[in-house]
Every structure is written in structure tokens, then in C-alpha cells.
Amino acid sequence: MKILILSTKMPWPARDGGAIATLNMALGFAGKNCQVTLLTMNTGKHYFPETEIPANIRDLISIRSVDVDTKIRPVRLLMNFLFSRYPYNALRFVSKPFKAELKKCLAEHDFDIIQLEGPYLKYYISCIKGKAKIAMRGHNLEHRIWRLMAQQEKNPLKRFYLTSLAGRILNLEKKELSEIDLLVPISEADRQGFDQIGHHLPAQVIPTGINISNYPLNDRGDSIRLFFIGALDWGPNQEGLDWFFKKVWPVLRLKWPGHILHIAGRNSSFYFNGRSLPDNVILEGEVEDAIEFIDNHTVMIVPLLTGSGIRIKILEAMAMGKTVISSTIGAAGLEARNGEHLFLADTPDEYISVLEKLSDQDGLLQRTGMKARQFVTENFDNLVLSEKLISFYKEQLK
Secondary structure (H helix, E strand, C coil), X not given: CEEEEEECCCXXXXXXXXXXXXXXXXXXXXXXXXXXXXXXXXXXXXXXXXXXXXXXXXXXXXXXXXXXXXXXCHHHHHHHHHHCCCCHHHHCCCCHHHHHHHHHHHHHCCCCEEEEXXXXXXXXXXXXXXXXXXXXXXXXXXXXXXXXXXXXXXXXXXXXXXXXXXXXXXXXXXHHHCCCCEEEECCHHHHHHHHHHCCCCCECCCCCCECHHHCCCCCCCCXXXXXXXXXCCCHHHHHHHHHHHHHHHHHHHHHCCCCCEEEECXXXXXXXXXXXXXXXXXXXXXXXXXXXXXXXXXXXXXXXXCCCCCCHHHHHHHXXXXXXXECCCCCCCCCCCECCCEXXXXXXXXXXXXXXXXXXXXXXXXXXXXXXXXXXXXXXXXXXXXXXXXXXXXXXXX
């Protein structure tokens, strides 16, 4: 089977959830003897030279990249808001050079499946219609994220803009569903969300897969070493940390003054510029090796207030036997059991309750971590999930 994947983000280095999801699926296809071409935008935010991608990856996947300027331009944003119903988030990924490279790619190869990584590639559907079966892989429900952010926003002008943007993205997602052939949601919750906005497409839920052998399992004992890792220029992460530092961290500091929180993530200046670090919080910035950073700690916090899809950093931490304390929204889509594979906490009192259990019950930290790793091994094996998606595609090509 010949598969073309279109992406708005360079998948290497695979440090954030979107890059990991795209790269792992492409490698999974290749591992099941599919011929895979990945045509990706190379933006300033995630720029990486195509020729410097490791040779072993380029041997498995044909990667073609196009430089695309996606910088937010205030004047263009304002004009878009006033005179267009097309969401500015998607407009930033409209690129003539990318379209030209796509046409060249289609002229050189006959593909069976063209897989769009997310809704912001809708502009290019007109180029590929009739060339192959078109699948949209929904990493999340974009409009839902922006709608929840609007509901949380206190500034009335920002809330008005975010509400409008959420509505525009919803319309984009609806139109895209009417133009593609197949839908691949990343979680059952997202599949239900797509059902609610209306579609009659063949759909197959395929979570992001990982290769468990890439994640070491080391015994770090029962001491609680808190950490957070995630893109610090992503709105939901910023929003979640705002809430955590305001509502939760002062309470935890009073009860456990010795606890330290280590934070790692891309573009920390977007969040911490002009802010003072709370007491006992250490900012690591963008770490060179995320797996090593996770390995050096024991308890991951995920205080998300908005979100959709699956948080891949949670999967990575669980795969390494770490104990995860997440908001209900942050853990949505995983179908992991609270108190067994991870812990859910949506209030300061719930954080205290979880940390008291982890402190007082000998071996609980390690037992939870081992169950977490087993859960990921059994449900998120990349080759198994890739094979399942290939089978779905083959059935639809008959």
C-alpha cells in the first residue's frame, strides 16, 4: 500500500505530541511494508533541516519538506477577523509552495491513501480529490479546545475573539468532514465528538502508538519528585499552569515545604517572560532529552483545563513507570483507570489526597508505575495500532 501523509509540522525531532504522533504512525506503516511518503511543512516554530533527519528514518520514509512562514501577523489577523469566516489558524498554513510540491508529489506517485494530519490542511483537499482515498487523522477536536479556552478567558475582548474563532474552526471541521472519505479519530471520546458535529464517514479510532522498547524502566524509589513537561507556548498548557500555581501549589507548599516542581518545555519565554517563578519551582527550559528528564523524576502533573485527543507525554511517562496525576480533561481518551493506572485530580484537595496516599502507602508509587507501563504496553503498541489502521484502509479500498 502506498500512503502519502500531509503534515503541518516537521516530525523531527519528535519531542512534542503532534510530532511523535505523526512520526510514529509513519514508521508503523513502514514497519508493515507500506511505501510511505511524508510531505511536511517546515515552519519557523518547529524548523529542522530535512537533511539532518537521521538516516535510518529517511531510509524507511520518504520525507519531503517545504519552508512555510506561519508567523502570526497582527494586521493580517485583524483583516481576517473582520472580512473572512475562514479561521486564521488554518489560513496560516495556506502556502503556494507547499501546494506546488504536493502537485509534484501526486504527479510522481500513485497513492492508495492520502492521510491529512489534522483539519488545518483542508485547503489542499481540492488538489488531491480523486487521486486517492482521503483520510483525516484527528489528533483532537480543535474547535472544542478553543471553545473551552474561551469559556475560561476572563478578558471579555479575548473571550469574544476566542468564541468566534472556535465557531469558525467548527465550521471548518464540518466542511472538511463533507469532503474527505475516511475519518481516523485518536480517541473514542473524539469519535463521539465528531459524530455530534455530523458525519457519515467510515471511521476507525486509532490512538497514538509508541514503541515501549524506547522507554527505559528504572527504579527511582518511593521518593516524590514532581515534574511537568509540555510545550510552554501552547495555550492549554499555559492556562493549566496558571491554575496550578494559583490554586494548588501554595496549598501543597504549606503541607510539604520540601517538595520541588521541575518544569521542562519548549519556548519557556512565551510563558515565563516577565513572571516570577513560584518558590520551589525549577525551570529546566527545553531539555535536550525528554526521556532522560522524565526518567529522573517520579510523579508527573498534568493540570489541563482544556484539551482533546490524547496527551502523548502522559503515555511516555506511564511507559517509563511514572505515576501521573492528571486532571480529568488531561487524561481523557486514555481510558485508564483512576487509582490503578494513574490518579485524577481536579481540585487542590484532590491533589493533597493523592500525594498523601503516595507518601503514606509504601510501594504505591512503584505499583502504580508498573501498572501504568503494563497498560501502555497492552493498549498503545505502535505496530499493532498501525496494522489495525492498515487493515481498515484495505477494507475501504475494496
